[in-house]
Amino acid sequence: MSRLTIKVNGQEVHGNSRESLLTQLESAGIQPEYQCRNGMCGACRCKLKSGAVDQQDAMAFVGSNEILACRSTPKANVDIEFDYQLTYIATKEAM
Numbered sequence: 001m002s003r004l005t006i007k008v009n010g011q012e013v014h015g016n017s018r019e020s021l022l023t024q025l026e027s028a029g030i031q032p033e034y035q036c037r038n039g040m041c042g043a044c045r046c047k048l049k050s051g052a053v054d055q056q057d058a059m060a061f062v063g064s065n066e067i068l069a070c071r072s073t074p075k076a077n078v079d080i081e082f083d084y085q086l087t088y089i090a091t092k093e094a095m
Contacts, residue, residue, distance in 0.1 A: 007079040008046075009086055015074060021053070022069040031087040037070045044069040051078030 006015040006024060013028040015021075022044055025032055035041040039058025048065050053072040060068060067080070 004074055005077045006074060007077075009081055015078075017074055017076075019073065020070055021067075021072050021074060021078075021080065024074075025069065029089045031089060032069055032082055033084070034070055039068050039071040042068065047081045047083075049079040049081055051080075052076045053078060 002016050002018065004015050004017060006013050006021065006028075008025060008030060011030070013025070013030070015024045015028075022032060022034060022037065032044050032046070034044040036043070039056065039060055042058075042060030042062070045060065045062060045066055046069055048067045052075040053067055054075055055067055055072045058068050058071045062068060069080070
């Protein structure tokens, strides 16, 4: 599946099954916290409320139903939640 829906903290954006969640959220103008982009720090940790992802190996701890946005690629529509207020920026697509 190439086109899918990513629901993040209640907001829906269009996504794909080829890029990491972090990259796709940034392209949609959503700015989750991150520090490393390779699964070492755990700053992009979020809850997977529904859906399925392919998560690559990472050093950061993730608990039950948690994923790292930088290391996870959605396999189907997903609903994720960050435990903090996200920053949103305007994108060319939104203009």
